[in-house]
Amino acid sequence: MVKSVSILGATGSIGRQTAAVCAGLGIPVAAMTTNKNIDLLEAQARRLRPQYVAAYDPQAAGVLGERLSDTSIRVGYGLPGLIEAATIAEADCVVTAVSGSVGLMPTLAAIAAKKRIALANKETLVCAGELVMTSARENGVDIIPVDSEHSAIFQCLSGRAAELKQILLTGSGGPFRGMARKETENVRPEQAVRHPNWHMGAKISVDSATMMNKGLEFIEAMHLFACRPEEIRIVIHPESVVHSMVELTDGTIIAQMGVPDMGLPIQYALTWPERRPSPSERLDLTKLSGLSFFEPDYPNLPCLTLAMACAERGGTAPAVLSAANESAVALFLGGRIGYNQIYDCVAAALERIEIIDAPELEEVLEADSAARTFVEEHYS
Secondary structure, X not given: OOOOEEEEOOOOHHHHHHHHHHHHHOOOEEEEEEOOOHHHHHHHHHHHOOOEEEEOOHHHHHHHHXXXXXXXXXXXXXXXXXXXXXXXXXXXXXXXXXXXXXXHHHHHHHHHOOOEEEEOOHHHHHHHHHHHHHHHHHHOOOEEEOOHHHHHHHHHOOOOHHHEEEEEEEEOOOOOOOOOHHXXXXXXXXXXXXXXXXXXXXXXXXXXXXXXXXXXXXXXHHHHOOOOHHHEEEXXXXXXXXXXXXXXXXXXXXXXXXXXXXXXXXXXXXXXXXXXXXXXXXXXXXXXXXXXOEOOOHHHOHHHHHHHHHHHHOOOHHHHHHHHHXXXXXHHHOOOOOOOHHHHHHHXXXXXXXXXXXXXXXXXXXXXXXXXXXXXXXXX
């Protein structure tokens, strides 16, 4: 089990649950960050007493510093603040729970500082998976996935990686499963964030509705488990009981099952390779009415299809995809574009922005910036 953690994105859904898991396991929290939710971060800091906190928003950080002036807690801001939190000497594990590609640089810094990475920020591997995984190997750093699906795959593959035939990556299908694209034209933000099984942040909830999230997870799985696109199959599983599966070379399928509770994969990332008792609800198989599995309705899921095409294309295509989607979802949540326009924004960005093969880090960051600029200039 890790000795102390730094939580990047402590005020988000995963961050809050991580703080609760740490409290339950008695793991000290050395550092915490937020974007601008300083009310919650202040409360967390007074309760958990980290050595360092940071707000990505500089103005929010200034207010936070004033509020915590009666404590010994140091306060930082911006990307340097996130990087300091990711590399703080007191933590041996960094939980990367920030939303979006802002998590990339702090994650790389944490890897260089030889911290265990409990990865809940899929955009890091989507944007720069080869660079991140290469750095992890060179530094002898373990990257333990926190996403329920990737945690499931990680657990199912334990000691069996050489026997893998294919990954069966499950997804609930989101709140609009079974609906044709023309039926989602007038979807409102409050409808899109209403996931049937999970309680998540707004951005990831919208991604789950469009199933862009499953496409991003597809790309992430390629890097985490060193797989080719043809070795990953997406399966719709509405009940969210089987969190993912692996098929081995002899045809055996191994599944990881449990209630839809992120506390379980968070705890496992912190205790691995051990397991500890958990307060999470237990899965009672006798109370299940049934488990169902379907092929995705690809014609009505263009975001998923587009993401899988980017997985095949490689280079900076996934970085453009992720950044354009992040900007488009923000516009949708702000009421500035329609739900179906999310796909239109991302597809247009991929058509207009040059894709670079085998990019260096700077080229990944430039692709990310170009995609955001394109969406904001053409659709806001």
